[in-house]
Amino acid sequence: xxxxxxxxxxxxxxxxxxxxxxxxxxxxxxxxxxxxxxxxxxxxxxxxxxxxxxxxxxxxxxxxxxxxxxxxxxxxxxxxxxxxxxxxxxxxxxxxxxxxxxxxxxxxxxxxxxxxxxxxxxxxxxxxxxxxxxxxxxxxxxxxxxxxxxxxxxxxxx
Amino acid sequence: xxxxxxxxxxxxxxxxxxxxxxxxxxxxxxxxxxxxxxxxxxxxxxxxxxxxxxxxxxxxxxxxxxxxxxxxxxxxxxxxxxxxxxxxxxxxxxxxxxxxxxxxxxxxxxxxxxxxxxxxxxxxxxxxxxxxxxxxxxxxxxxxxxxxxxxxxxxxxxxxxxxxxxxxxxxxxxxxxxxxxxxxxxxxxxxxxxxxxxxxxxxxxxxxxxxxxxxxxxxxxxxxxxxxxxxxxxxxxxxxxxxxxxxxxxxxxxxxxxxxxxxxxxxxxxxxxxxxxxxxxxxxxxxxxxxxxxxxxxxxxxxxxxxxxxxxxxxxxxxxxxxxxxxxxxxxxxxxxxxxxxxxxxxxxxxxxxxxxxxxxxxxxxxxxxxxxxxxxxxxxxxxxxxxxxxxxxxxxxxxxxxxxxxxxxxxxxxxxxxxxxxxxxxxxxxxxxxxxxxxxxxxxxxxxxxxxxxxxxxx
Numbered sequence: 001x002x003x004x005x006x007x008x009x010x011x012x013x014x015x016x017x018x019x020x021x022x023x024x025x026x027x028x029x030x031x032x033x034x035x036x037x038x039x040x041x042x043x044x045x046x047x048x049x050x051x052x053x054x055x056x057x058x059x060x061x062x063x064x065x066x067x068x069x070x071x072x073x074x075x076x077x078x079x080x081x082x083x084x085x086x087x088x089x090x091x092x093x094x095x096x097x098x099x100x101x102x103x104x105x106x107x108x109x110x111x112x113x114x115x116x117x118x119x120x121x122x123x124x125x126x127x128x129x130x131x132x133x134x135x136x137x138x139x140x141x142x143x144x145x146x147x148x149x150x151x152x153x154x155x156x157x158x
Numbered sequence: 159x160x161x162x163x164x165x166x167x168x169x170x171x172x173x174x175x176x177x178x179x180x181x182x183x184x185x186x187x188x189x190x191x192x193x194x195x196x197x198x199x200x201x202x203x204x205x206x207x208x209x210x211x212x213x214x215x216x217x218x219x220x221x222x223x224x225x226x227x228x229x230x231x232x233x234x235x236x237x238x239x240x241x242x243x244x245x246x247x248x249x250x251x252x253x254x255x256x257x258x259x260x261x262x263x264x265x266x267x268x269x270x271x272x273x274x275x276x277x278x279x280x281x282x283x284x285x286x287x288x289x290x291x292x293x294x295x296x297x298x299x300x301x302x303x304x305x306x307x308x309x310x311x312x313x314x315x316x317x318x319x320x321x322x323x324x325x326x327x328x329x330x331x332x333x334x335x336x337x338x339x340x341x342x343x344x345x346x347x348x349x350x351x352x353x354x355x356x357x358x359x360x361x362x363x364x365x366x367x368x369x370x371x372x373x374x375x376x377x378x379x380x381x382x383x384x385x386x387x388x389x390x391x392x393x394x395x396x397x398x399x400x401x402x403x404x405x406x407x408x409x410x411x412x413x414x415x416x417x418x419x420x421x422x423x424x425x426x427x428x429x430x431x432x433x434x435x436x437x438x439x440x441x442x443x444x445x446x447x448x449x450x451x452x453x454x455x456x457x458x459x460x461x462x463x464x465x466x467x468x469x470x471x472x473x474x475x476x477x478x479x480x481x482x483x484x485x486x487x488x489x490x491x492x493x494x495x496x497x498x499x500x501x502x503x504x505x506x507x508x509x510x511x512x513x514x515x516x517x518x519x520x521x522x523x524x525x526x527x528x529x530x531x532x533x534x535x536x537x538x539x540x541x542x543x544x545x546x547x548x549x550x551x552x553x554x555x556x557x558x559x560x561x562x563x564x565x566x567x568x569x570x571x572x573x574x575x576x577x578x579x580x581x582x583x584x585x586x587x588x589x590x591x592x593x594x595x596x597x598x599x600x601x602x603x604x605x606x607x608x609x610x611x612x613x614x615x616x617x618x
Contacts, residue, residue: 121226121229148217150208
């Protein structure tokens, strides 16, 4: 796949409001995800980076998948709250290294939704959102330390 | 060698510990409550971790959060300062089990001196006289009356789990004894979670004289002389000095006798790191054991000035496993040092606490003047913690010179618009009896009881 084809896919994604696109070919795999407001995704992905695309060369059968979801309307900067850390420890986005993140940017959460784990003294504490809303930003990288009161996510309350 | 130390405290002592670490090239981690975000110790440390909301019970006393902070910053040791968790054997245990060195006495020593009753027992076994009193907790009113009859009035009812001068009540006869016994138990339960009280002979016009001790992990123990802390208001120390004018003036041989007694108690408790053995001394030169403070104390600087020993540095070295390099015979006591505690309280309004913003802060300087404070211009004193905002220490070749410098330094010290105890301490320093070195623990009450308003405002 060359750059022109990738650009074409990106245009198609924008035009058709496709949020996520993944393609696996013989020796090539590409996954692309758009940020909520059309910009690069600010959320974290498993590779530990922030921005897309994540391109890996792998032997794999032809498969293509696209996550077609209606992207949320552009979220305003005002009216945002923060989910703050209630404790001191190490912040994890997912229940285990092999699992998917509990939540991604754009996810709608309820007060009981688990948003992350904070590990302290070898105990994994599941942290709940405590509010209802839509996650607009993840502020802490995976496996980084957090202190009491430190903002972890930005959320637009509903 | 420690690479990094977490300071589990706040205010002036946290600053003191951070300075000692910096001088040893040890990196520092400060912990702070949301109310202390602008505090000096947070600015000074290499790293800082917020550990909770304002109240100490939600921050500085939270063992889990302190340990978490220690783990994410990967420290080698924790210095607990004084107060808070400094004498909490459970905290010391948790640190050690998490592979974090606790800079203080071993939990074994802490348990041997767990409360006043166990400490009294230990002192008796070490052949150190204790104030005549009950043998441990007084369980019933009948026991209280019998004890008072045996030792003779006046007596003092004390909480065994008390400390910092709290949980004490005097009684001069059976009626006040019974009343005091009941109320003391209720108060003790509320304040310390332990209703146990014991009864001691109330010694009239005593001096409160304490001995600084240091012990390493190999069993070497030394004492670094005494501090006279008789100038107290409601059992809270205000002015401390070394040497004690009582010992220097009238009972010079007491230093050796009491020093040895302090060491016997420390040995019996297998004491390590820094500690203070407190005694009460009557006007005849009889001394009685009170308790052991198993931590570095507020007034440690006066000992440092007169001995040249950096006590906080020694604490860190001992915790690192270093043997004590100072022997008892090495120690030389030179000169005289006095400390005044600067509290944000209004001495003209019954010492009402005065939190708030310091708009103008200027600390005295010059030869022989030492300031231990976390205050600065623009600092907002939070109401949630104790009112002490600093300590002023002066050192002179003799008591007269130390007093002259203290007078001079107190008058230079500018802290506005916050009210402080400085005018009161000026009155103390200029009092003729204090100048002669003739005072007891009743001094402050006597000073306040007399023509109070005149006296203080005259000298302010």
